[in-house]
Amino acid sequence: MIIDAVSVFPEMFEPVMSTSILGRARRAGLFEFHAHDLRDWTHDRHRTVDDEPYGGGQGMLMKVEPLAEAIEAIAAEGPRPHVVFFTPCGSPFCQATAERLATYERILLVCGRYEGMDERAYAFADERISIGDYVLTGGELPAMVVADAVIRLLPGALGDEMSNRDESFSTEDDGGLLEYAQYTRPAVFRDMAVPDILLSGDHAKVDAYRRADAIERTCRWRPDLIDAASLTPEERDRARTLIERYHGRQTSETE
Structure with a gap:
């Protein structure tokens, strides 16, 4: 299985993906994990990924252009991924969802930040997920939660298949x-x-x-x-x- 994540803080993932059960499963070749920096798909010297919302309002929104370019570029390399966005309007994450996601050859986890995303970015989502009714700083922690729940379902990840x-x-x-x-x-x-x-x-x-x-x-x-x-x-x-x-x-x- 291949798991990709796109984030403005890709460095957050490595400690989790290289530790304990996930680390052992990764070293055993049960899955590949790649964290991508969203700023790699920006085109200005400040590597801008956010902007003010039309119509006013608090905070900043993630721009659609770098998100769209990142998803398309990542999808063009290797098998087409199942693209997951994290949003309060997503379906509640549960074990059945983890079991279904574990059947995909490749999944791409898109991590939001700031006050949210330009609504047009969701046109690139295959699925929207919420891990709970509370507010987090960004989508990296939800992505790690989903990745952990999915990886432990891969054959051989736990060692004892009855676990x-x-x-x-x-x-x-x-x-x-x-x-x-x-x-x-x-x-x-x-x-x-x-x-x-x-x-x-x-x-x-x-x-x-x-x-x-x-x-x-x-x-x-x-x-x-x-x-x-x-x-x-x-x-x-x-x-x-x-x-x-x-x-x-x-x-x-x-x-």
Whole structure:
């Protein structure tokens, strides 16, 4: 897989892309990453990438010309990328989006700055994504978030291919639930003990306990995920009871 990012601060990416799981996967050749400086596509001596908005208003906007030229130039080298812009009006980023993006041969992450972009720049987007309802200084951090979520899905990136399937929000085995609680040594810490069943060595009972725990944690902390979760009829009945206990309400399908 090839991941490109275009930014006015391309140096922000290298520490992340060369560290930990991402760094190992990159050194193993599981993906290529290239950060491009947007200012390379400017044509004035000040390398200007922003200007005042027509009609007035606060701050500066990113100009459309360098963005368009950068995207076209990057796309002309190698496979055509799937172009992603980050914007508050984008679709909320989730695990299913990461799994879909991981199927592309190449993605290009376009990082905004300042008060936003000239609206015409979005004509070059294949997809718009938002990572949350809050304000950041620029699109570099969202791009890193998306890249991290995508790269860890690449075959071989985690080493243990089951790791992705057991994590929170995975759309595979856990059916969209939060991950079950996990523990390690010591068995008792300040009167807080690891559940006995996890020490039993009975794998079937451990699996059943973890499934029930995942459902309970999801009902307690993220009840909004329950409606879309893959549950048996018995599990869904239990989930309704748990949500009423924790939140004093039922899931939407019973309202």
